[in-house]
Amino acid sequence: MSTLQISLAVIGAVLLALIVAYNAWTNHKNAPRRAERSDAPRQEPAFDGVAPLPDLADAQGHPPPEERDGDFAATVPDESALTFPPSSHSADRRHALDALIDAIAPLSLDHPVSGEAALAALPPTRRAGSKPFAIEGQNEASGQWEMPAPGQRYRAFQAGVQLANRTGALNEIEFSEFVAKTQTFADAVGAAPDFPDMLHEVARARELDQFASDHDAQLAFVLRARQAAWSPGYVHQNAARVGFVGGTLAGRMVLPATGEGGGAVLSLSFDTQAALSDNPEQSAMRELLLSLDVAQVHRSEQPFARLREVAAQLCESMDALLCDQNGSPLPAMAMDPIAGDLELLYDKLDGRDLSAGSPQARRVFS
Template identity: 60%
Template sequence: MSTLQLSLAIIGGLLLAGIVAYNTWTSRRNAPKRAVPQEAERGTAGSGAAPDRLAEPALRQDPGFDGGGAVELTPGELQALDRGTDPLSEHAVDPTEALQMPVPSFSVERRPGLDPLIDVIAPLQPEHVVSGDAALSALPPTRRAGSKPFAIEGLNEATQQWETPAPGQRYQSFQAGVQLANRMGALNEIEFSEFVVKVQAFADAINAAPDFPDMLQEVARARELDQFASDHDAQLAFMLRARQAAWSPGYIQQNAGRLGFVAGAMPGRLVLPATSAAGLPPLLTLGFDTAAALADDPDQSAIRDITL
């Protein structure tokens, strides 16, 4: 073999090795990000590492100055600069002590979930005071009448406020309601009849007498409300796109779960439930491709954008 042939063979081998290495690096870089195993996540948390390292690196950008003339100060000088020349600086709180101070608690105003403007409400008057445990055991298994949200509230004997039945409480009266309209349309006669059946079963269980409104009048009111809502409906949505590597469904669920999101009723949908009261719609909805969520191997499903 001549020197030329040997040189060409070496160059060809190096070129082939470079192509293989480049393709391997590109495949690993563009592979969908997967969820971190729970064991590794617990180990990272136990070692005191910052949880931000598990997040998308492209989404984090620390602030900084471009100039290189930074001056290092001692903790005492930083504290002096923080206090400034304020005459009341002797009453300033040390930052380390401020982190240990208790957070003030804010009382959340409790409002009933049912509203006569958007709900069909049927009062229920029991023969005697009903305990919360008895009311909970008599509640219907589902919270929907057709496609409309359905709820039952009780008037707390102690607080005199309408609330979802809770164990250990006593209620002197109840009210059941179903939403007149939502994005699935207006309340129809079939859904109203299903509402009546569920409320009647609950009333029989607690020995209460329900008072149902007129069906035709409520259905007409539902159509009017649906028409008004259709003319004034608005939704605010954000599109989040991956900057570099795509995301897998598990990666999205793991990072969204840290913020309080839970799986929704449909594949590819996560919801942030309302914490102020039970039965309220979710605060936020996060959605991605349904086909990716139902894939045989979700870790190989590439998701490049999600809707919030």
């Protein structure tokens, strides 16, 4: 072999090595960031209270439940299926009937009824159409209204159906279903119901629904990777460092309230398929959705201030950019007017006795 051929072979080998090294460097650079082994993410206790939310909006109109919350929506879960510890911001009886937001029918009795008999007479479902339906009994011993329980006796009952929620206002068909279910229960326990006027209650429902629609603020912001993508483990690790815990749904974390069991303050959502991947550390994500359901969180939690703080911390630790849902970067000054608008919204909710984070607000804005 000539000297020229040897030289060309050496040069070719060097070039090949450089190409391989460059490709390896490029693959490493573009690989999703992974969680550090020294601080591997743990499966935290489930603590979920709200569904993924849409962009900043004051909802108007009533599209179907699966569409009402926009492109990032998931069907809002039945609140009765969620478990919340007692909240420092809410009454002990979270689902107690309330004349402010429920149509209520008293059921009088000639003699006390046992809790066992009441439970046996309850309808199989706790909804009238899309509205929550409930029956309470007045405990003979304590005089308190409560959900029927075994071993207790009740001297009166009352049935109620919620006037409005995010699916819209109570309508005539739903009111008729409420009447039918209540009458069936009354017949079973020997009670005499006194139903409110349907047209009056439907009118109340529409007025409440209009107010709720005009004051239903749900905020969402996008955290977008500047350079390298993120793995689910990397997201969990960085989110846990600022206080997030795992939610009940894959691809979802929540920031708990600082008060005693005050529910979730913020929600952090990402690609469900990446979270459920067989090899999640190889899954690459470039966007996260950080959201706040305003009416669900008490104002004393300062949820918007915490959102801004969390967003800033995550942007710094994950090399991310805060954007609106159209992908436009949001400077810090763009957030200040939102804070002012939220204070006005809180005042209006307080004035209607639907204070953010209260049991009544959580029911209406769900």
